[in-house]
Amino acid sequence: MVLIKCMIHSQKGAAADQKTAAKAALVHTCPVCRVSSIDTKIFKQYFESEHPKSPMVPVLVDAQA
Ligand SMILES: [Zn+2]
Numbered sequence: 532m533v534l535i536k537c538m539i540h541s542q543k544g545a546a547a548d549q550k551t552a553a554k555a556a557l558v559h560t561c562p563v564c565r566v567s568s569i570d571t572k573i574f575k576q577y578f579e580s581e582h583p584k585s586p587m588v589p590v591l592v593d594a595q596a
Contacts, residue, residue, distance in 0.1 A: 559571060561574075561588075562585075564581075564582075571590065
């Protein structure tokens with residue numbers, strides 16, 4: 532019983548880790564002020580308005596606004 536419980540628990544933990552990893556991959560963090568955004572388009576708009584003189588983050592260069 533204890534072993535089964537542990538297996539279920541660890542599976543849940545792995546699923547949560549994958550969710551966290553997927554979430555983290557979608558978050559963009561501003562290299563200038565460390566503000567983070569989940570949405571690439573919003574982040575690009577933010578970056579263009581807040582840091583127009585800073586070089587564009589590579590991930591945003593490819594993003595279509
Ligand atoms: Zn910023």
